[in-house]
Amino acid sequence: MKKQPNRYYVRWVLLCFIITTMPVVLLGLFSYIKSSGVVLEKMNKETALSLQQTQMNVEHSLKVVDQATTHFLGSKIIQTALNEPLNPDQFQLYTQVKTELSSLQRLDTGIDDIQIWSTAGNWLIKNDGLYRLDAWIKGNTSAMPNPAAPSVWEIGSSKASSGSKDASIPTAMPSANQVDESAIRSSLVNNCQTNVNLLKKLPLTAYRSLGTAMIQIPACSLSQLISVNADHEAVLLFDQDRRLFVHKGVTLEGLDESLRQSVRQLPEERTGQYNMNIDHQSFMVTYRKSDYNGWTYVSVVTLDQLTRSSREIGWFTLYICIGLLLLSIIAILLWTKRLYRPIAQIYNEVLSQMGMTASKKSLDEIQVIGEQVHTLFDTKRRLESRLEGQTELLRTFLMVKLFLFGMKEGEIVERMESLGMRQDFSRFYVLALQIGSLENTRFSEKDIDLLLFAVNNMVEELIGADQRLQPIVLGRTQTTVLTGEAGSEELFLSEAYAAARLVQQTAAEVLNLKVNIGISVPYQRLPDIPRAYEEAVEAVKRHAFFGDEGIGYFGDLGEYHVLHYSYPFALQSELFDAVKLVDRERVGSLLPKLLHEIEQSNPNPYDMQFNAVRLLMNMLGLANGVTGQAIPMQRQQALFDELFHLNLTESGETWFMDKIIDPIMNGIEGQTEVRHLSLSKQMVQMIHDEFDTDITIDTCADRLHYNSSYLATIFRKSMEVSFSAYLAQYRHKVAIKWLMETDMPIKEIAERLRYNNSQNFIRSFRKTECYSPGKFRELGRQDDGNSNGSASMEG
Numbered sequence: 091m092k093k094q095p096n097r098y099y100v101r102w103v104l105l106c107f108i109i110t111t112m113p114v115v116l117l118g119l120f121s122y123i124k125s126s127g128v129v130l131e132k133m134n135k136e137t138a139l140s141l142q143q144t145q146m147n148v149e150h151s152l153k154v155v156d157q158a159t160t161h162f163l164g165s166k167i168i169q170t171a172l173n174e175p176l177n178p179d180q181f182q183l184y185t186q187v188k189t190e191l192s193s194l195q196r197l198d199t200g201i202d203d204i205q206i207w208s209t210a211g212n213w214l215i216k217n218d219g220l221y222r223l224d225a226w227i228k229g230n231t232s233a234m235p236n237p238a239a240p241s242v243w244e245i246g247s248s249k250a251s252s253g254s255k256d257a258s259i260p261t262a263m264p265s266a267n268q269v270d271e272s273a274i275r276s277s278l279v280n281n282c283q284t285n286v287n288l289l290k291k292l293p294l295t296a297y298r299s300l301g302t303a304m305i306q307i308p309a310c311s312l313s314q315l316i317s318v319n320a321d322h323e324a325v326l327l328f329d330q331d332r333r334l335f336v337h338k339g340v341t342l343e344g345l346d347e348s349l350r351q352s353v354r355q356l357p358e359e360r361t362g363q364y365n366m367n368i369d370h371q372s373f374m375v376t377y378r379k380s381d382y383n384g385w386t387y388v389s390v391v392t393l394d395q396l397t398r399s400s401r402e403i404g405w406f407t408l409y410i411c412i413g414l415l416l417l418s419i420i421a422i423l424l425w426t427k428r429l430y431r432p433i434a435q436i437y438n439e440v441l442s443q444m445g446m447t448a449s450k451k452s453l454d455e456i457q458v459i460g461e462q463v464h465t466l467f468d469t470k471r472r473l474e475s476r477l478e479g480q481t482e483l484l485r486t487f488l489m490v491k492l493f494l495f496g497m498k499e500g501e502i503v504e505r506m507e508s509l510g511m512r513q514d515f516s517r518f519y520v521l522a523l524q525i526g527s528l529e530n531t532r533f534s535e536k537d538i539d540l541l542l543f544a545v546n547n548m549v550e551e552l553i554g555a556d557q558r559l560q561p562i563v564l565g566r567t568q569t570t571v572l573t574g575e576a577g578s579e580e581l582f583l584s585e586a587y588a589a590a591r592l593v594q595q596t597a598a599e600v601l602n603l604k605v606n607i608g609i610s611v612p613y614q615r616l617p618d619i620p621r622a623y624e625e626a627v628e629a630v631k632r633h634a635f636f637g638d639e640g641i642g643y644f645g646d647l648g649e650y651h652v653l654h655y656s657y658p659f660a661l662q663s664e665l666f667d668a669v670k671l672v673d674r675e676r677v678g679s680l681l682p683k684l685l686h687e688i689e690q691s692n693p694n695p696y697d698m699q700f701n702a703v704r705l706l707m708n709m710l711g712l713a714n715g716v717t718g719q720a721i722p723m724q725r726q727q728a729l730f731d732e733l734f735h736l737n738l739t740e741s742g743e744t745w746f747m748d749k750i751i752d753p754i755m756n757g758i759e760g761q762t763e764v765r766h767l768s769l770s771k772q773m774v775q776m777i778h779d780e781f782d783t784d785i786t787i788d789t790c791a792d793r794l795h796y797n798s799s800y801l802a803t804i805f806r807k808s809m810e811v812s813f814s815a816y817l818a819q820y821r822h823k824v825a826i827k828w829l830m831e832t833d834m835p836i837k838e839i840a841e842r843l844r845y846n847n848s849q850n851f852i853r854s855f856r857k858t859e860c861y862s863p864g865k866f867r868e869l870g871r872q873d874d875g876n877s878n879g880s881a882s883m884e885g
Contacts, residue, residue, distance in 0.1 A: 330384030
């Protein structure tokens with residue numbers, strides 16, 4: 091090596107350069123391609139989620155208006171007023187109607203005007219006042235609206251800015267061929283010239299219409315619910331006739347008209363994304379079609395903005411790769427000349443660990459390092475021998491998984507091989523042992539666990555390891571898998587009985603205990619161990635049928651005896667969770683699986699019918715628990731009669747879906763929003779009533795029987811502030827009231843408001859009001875005194 095150092099060095103330089111350069115280049119390319127694709131996909135998903143949120147905000151506002159007006163229009167006042175002429179002697183009735191109309195036009199609903207036409211009473215009421223309908227129609231060009239359905243959302247334009255006397259009556263929105271697109275957008279966004287009208291026939295539940303109600307919401311109020319980045323994004327709303335009525339965000343020549351044409355050609359899918367080019371500029375268009383009112387929500391984002399992050403990632407990746415290459419080259423040039431340095435460092439470290447001095451150094455450093463590596467391997471073997479002592483616990487854990495959870499056959503074989511468990515058997519029985527009554531024995535109920543483990547150790551000693559797998563204790567049952575070779579089933583069963591009797595006799599002699607043992611039918615596949623275990627447990631429970639022996643064989647229970655455990659509880663739980671979440675797609679996939687499992691697990695038609703009835707009862711229990719009267723009681727009784735005459739295999743899926751599951755999910759959807767508002771009101775009332783106690787969101791959850799995280803989410807969504815923040819705000823208001831109106835000491839106020847000490851209260855109060863509580867009280871009373879003094883002087 092000393093004769094050709096440069097050649098050796100050049101070879102190492104070239105090798106190290108190739109080894110370091112290729113991974114960096116490949117990693118850089120892969121990182122850029124992968125990350126840019128992920129970023130673009132994430133941006134698309136975020137755009138879709140943002141548009142979905144916009145749709146939810148808008149439709150939530152519309153549904154609130156719809157529900158509020160439906161409640162009002164269905165009230166007794168409106169039902170009475172529709173048939174009344176509203177003459178001067180009905181002034182009080184008119185006043186009540188007008189008051190109710192005004193109360194609906196709150197800021198949170200966005201309602202601009204509510205108009206009610208009564209053909210039976212010949213009157214029209216709106217914000218301007220009360221009119222006779224026939225006189226009003228003669229003096230106005232607009233006719234009374236006549237919706238085609240009991241409740242319809244329509245888009246109309248207002249004439250408020252023109253000063254016309256019928257400015258409050260909306261007209262049909264002009265088509266794209268009649269008005270310039272830029273003028274429409276200007277009127278929509280800047281002047282609120284477009285209204286979103288809710289038309290309802292009156293009365294709401296009558297066959298014959300006696301009038302019409304129209305609720306007007308300015309489209310610009312809906313645009314306030316839309317959050318966009320005006321630099322590169324636009325959100326547009328089209329009605330059911332694909333007419334644009336809201337545009338918020340970036341504007342571009344020809345953008346709206348191009349979108350209008352593309353929206354008219356959208357496929358049937360409810361959501362989607364596609365690219366669009368306008369004046370050599372590319373856009374990503376995301377759309378959502380509403381099932382509620384047929385509107386189409388469109389989000390337009392420039393592709394340049396979407397790919398900006400990808401370009402930044404590309405440049406950043408390039409800089410990182412160049413930096414890594416430079417560092418690699420420098421490291422190669424610096425350290426290849428000193429390849430021996432790592433070896434020397436390892437050698438010195440070995441010497442220091444061994445406690446050797448320099449004079450005792452071995453001439454062969456590699457030999458010394460090799461000896462230490464050999465020592466490390468010896469230590470590893472010793473550790474492995476210690477771990478072998480833990481194998482027994484691992485085998486027990488594997489058996490628990492086999493019995494309780496079930497495993498795939500390949501996984502079972504692999505785990506058994508790794509733990510050194512025998513697999514040289516072709517069939518097996520499962521023995522389940524339970525301790526009988528402890529009366530007239532020296533043991534009590536508290537000793538049951540110790541007795542089970544004693545019996546488990548007894549089984550290990552009495553039955554050879556070549557005849558069984560690892561015995562375990564599951565709950566109050568000791569369980570053993572007896573193994574055997576292919577041969578006579580009667581001989582194998584007699585061996586199982588002999589083993590059971592031996593264990594039973596030994597337990598009686600040693601512990602003076604009576605034990606009951608159940609034996610499953612023989613199986614050949616390891617994944618059938620859970621079923622064999624259930625059969626053995628079932629046989630134990632029925633051991634009284636087999637005399638005083640206390641040994642029961644599942645095969646003796648009868649050919650048609652079916653385990654109660656064959657009902658697919660796990661699938662039912664998944665199905666019910668999907669129903670509660672109104673996940674129709676998942677319900678559609680789980681219901682056929684559940685019915686198929688019931689059919690396959692119950693070859694006896696009576697057992698299959700029994701489990702079908704069990705499924706029906708569980709579904710009715712779910713309906714009564716989550717939706718109250720989603721299925722009326724008289725209908726529930728009729729369902730059982732239908733089920734008994736139903737062919738479960740041919741029409742069971744359709745019957746369960748149409749008769750039960752769909753009504754339940756429809757009821758859940760209708761109750762969710764009302765329940766959220768009710769829960770928020772209850773929590774606010776709890777705060778107002780118990781602000782001077784240690785009330786928390788967990789306290790409310792315990793009383794209302796809900797999960798605390800779920801209630802916290804509902805409260806924040808309804809009140810737009812967290813539970814703890816609202817509680818702190820209310821306590822602060824109470825503190826101000828007590829400071830100004832009472833002489834209560836600061837310390838007492840702090841204690842009643844549940845502060846740990848008065849100093850914490852003072853710091854919190856000063857942070858909010860910029861004054862300490864005492865200074866605030868003093869200033870407030872000085873202001874009151876000055877006000878009283880000024881009043882006296884003026885008097």
